[in-house]
Amino acid sequence: MSEPLTLTSLPLFPLGTALFPAGRLPLRVFEVRYLDMIGKCQRAGAPFGVVALAQGSEVRVAGAPPEQLQAVGTLAHIEQLGQPQPGLMTLVARGEQRFRIDRQHRLPHGLWVADVTLLPLDPTVAVPDDLQPAANALRQLHERVAAQPPEDVPAGVLVACDAAYDDCGWVANRWAELLPLPLATRYQLLTLDNPLIRLELVADMLARAGISA
Structure with a gap:
């Protein structure tokens, strides 16, 4: 039996929803922390992680405590990306494999990154x-x-x-x-x-x- 695959320093996008494997999620990105993250992921062809918020808001509010994140999220790959105006990106993210957060850390500019373990893919089960x-x-x-x-x-x-x-x-x-x-x-x-x-x-x-x- 092979060891579960882990990823280190996966950038996270906390949202008030959940992304499921094979799903498509439209996003409008305007916060600097996420504009930078999306740009880097696009250039590297790398995924980011979508995680549901356990507490807090999608948009950072000055003076508010840090967001609290749920333990399970989904890898997201950028399927479509546009920049209709400076300081705004629109994209469609495609859900891939689920993961469990092992360790998480909030960077000085507010971006969350995490070491994660990928969870098994769903087995194929015919609809009864x-x-x-x-x-x-x-x-x-x-x-x-x-x-x-x-x-x-x-x-x-x-x-x-x-x-x-x-x-x-x-x-x-x-x-x-x-x-x-x-x-x-x-x-x-x-x-x-x-x-x-x-x-x-x-x-x-x-x-x-x-x-x-």
């Missing part, structure tokens, strides 16, 4: 018959989005990479991104290692919301 409505509803949503002009697509609804409507983890992750969930619930789903259980929980949420039968 009783959870198929969740997969069907997701496919229908994506088909409706694909048929709309880009300007009519709701903010944040980005069709994820490499569609896999027959895989429990992929379907659960996409719904976890789309549903209007409290951050604590979304983070809990991210930390679950069993993709079947993750999809079962999501299917219950969909049923309560009347989204899938």
